[in-house]
Amino acid sequence: MDRYELNGQSAYVLVVPDERGRTASYTLNLGSAAYADVYRPTVGSRTMQVQRVALQGGQLALQVSETPVFVLTGTTAPPPAPTPTPAPVPVACSATGTILREEWANAKGRTVADIPTLKAPTSTSQLTLFETPSNKGDNYGARVRGYLCPPLTGAYTFWIAGDEAGELWLSPDDAPATKVRISLLPGRTGVREWTKYAAQQSAPINLVQGRRYYIEALHKEATGADHLAVAWQLPNGTMEGPIPGSRLSPYVPTTTGTASTAAAVTAQDLVASAAPTETVTLSAAPNPLTTQTTVRFKVDVAGPAVLTLHDMQGRMVRQLFSGPAAAGVDQQAVLQAAELPSGVYSIRLQTASKLIHYRVLIAR
The missing domain is CATH 2.60.120.1560 (Jelly Rolls)
Known part of the structure; x- marks a missing residue:
């Protein structure tokens, strides 16, 4: 179990780390917390399932496995359970001929x-x-x-x-x-x-x-x-x-x-018109890489983000991420490069108001 704290609020991560398929029962003592929000990752989804649990004496009993469980606490009477933000419904296409x-x-x-x-x-x-x-x-x-x-x-x-x-x-x-x-x-x-x-x-x-x-x-x-x-x-x-x-x-x-x-x-217009105070970061490590690298990015304005990899001729090689990006949250995607030729590539991050580039070298 790991505990993190920011501005007086605690977050807990619980996992069975030995990768042998084991599960374990664990009781988390959350002190004076009145409730806890339990987040569980969902396979194939960018959002997590959320369950709000009212606590008695600050005790939270959990079944823990190799999949991490994330717990956030609250000290006041529990408000209504959070409603996960629904994924945007794709617009159906109807070709009109022009x-x-x-x-x-x-x-x-x-x-x-x-x-x-x-x-x-x-x-x-x-x-x-x-x-x-x-x-x-x-x-x-x-x-x-x-x-x-x-x-x-x-x-x-x-x-x-x-x-x-x-x-x-x-x-x-x-x-x-x-x-x-x-x-x-x-x-x-x-x-x-x-x-x-x-x-x-x-x-x-x-x-x-x-x-x-x-x-x-x-x-x-x-x-x-x-x-x-x-x-x-x-x-x-x-x-x-x-x-x-x-x-x-x-x-x-x-x-x-x-x-x-x-x-x-x-x-190009988006880059020129981006607000001077806007901060968008993009990095990858390791760089140079041989088989894979982890791409990390963060935006300070919530909105859509698209992360793509391009060769030096400007052609898109693959899309690494597409979806909503929360403000101030470190997000990451893994670039698998084992099948790509050696050379210099450009990782591009495009938000609603900015486009930035980051070069990586695949070297073997």
């Missing part, structure tokens, strides 16, 4: 960073498949965004093709604020030329049938030919390139005029 395209005219430059996404677009249109018109003009930026409706549960692979600069972003849910970049264009390609560069292809990404996922493609055109298209491969091996309208529905902006909400800004 996806939104936004265009910013007279946008100089040749990179995605030159697209003025914080300003209102010059024009908007609806595409009936995930492909923009070819040879439309020069010196413009565009964003194609909406929702994907996966027809099957399983691993999907994505590709982006275009001329001349482009990036593909995907959220683990239907929230734009949690999107991560999954592939990009290192250079121009031909129309629907999916395999010119390795970075055009994403890592396999698990999606669930019937759930709605936010997707966004950014496209920057300077001069010459121009086009953009996105494809995917279904878990059954079927290739759809470009993705048809039967899998898509358009994003509907929540405001008009300047795109000032979190749902309308890119990850």
Whole structure:
């Protein structure tokens, strides 16, 4: 049994540590405490079961096993038992057959960073498949965004093709604020030329049938030919390139005029607009690593968090964590790297208002 104390409140952790399948009866003396909240981890869940127990004489009898039990105490009369926060209900997907395209005219430059996404677009249109018109003009930026409706549960692979600069972003849910970049264009390609560069292809990404996922493609055109298209491969091996309208529905902006909400800004904008006083920490140890490392992060503002691993070409290798992050709580995820090639990788932590990177080296 271990006891921890913070600001006068005690927390206890009880476990049978020998990993032989034993259980033990234990009576915890909690002194003047009137009640105790007993937390038990649940397999496959990020939340724990909570039981509030009224105490007689401060005594709490527990059956302890290899799975840790956590106990918090209270000294006043027991309030109503805490209600676990329910997991968010995924938004069901209903494809409407189109996806939104936004265009910013007279946008100089040749990179995605030159697209003025914080300003209102010059024009908007609806595409009936995930492909923009070819040879439309020069010196413009565009964003194609909406929702994907996966027809099957399983691993999907994505590709982006275009001329001349482009990036593909995907959220683990239907929230734009949690999107991560999954592939990009290192250079121009031909129309629907999916395999010119390795970075055009994403890592396999698990999606669930019937759930709605936010997707966004950014496209920057300077001069010459121009086009953009996105494809995917279904878990059954079927290739759809470009993705048809039967899998898509358009994003509907929540405001008009300047795109000032979190749902309308890119990850680069989020970094620039983060409050100066906000603190987000990210680390991994050991680093360098051979087979695995523990990634730790903490935020000071509660909200959604997505932790991903990327190679040096910017492609997402895997998702390490996605879910709510409590303020001021150390959270961790294990990166299993035994099957990954040696090299430098980037761990990215994206919250509702900040994006930070941490590099790790896999060395064998």
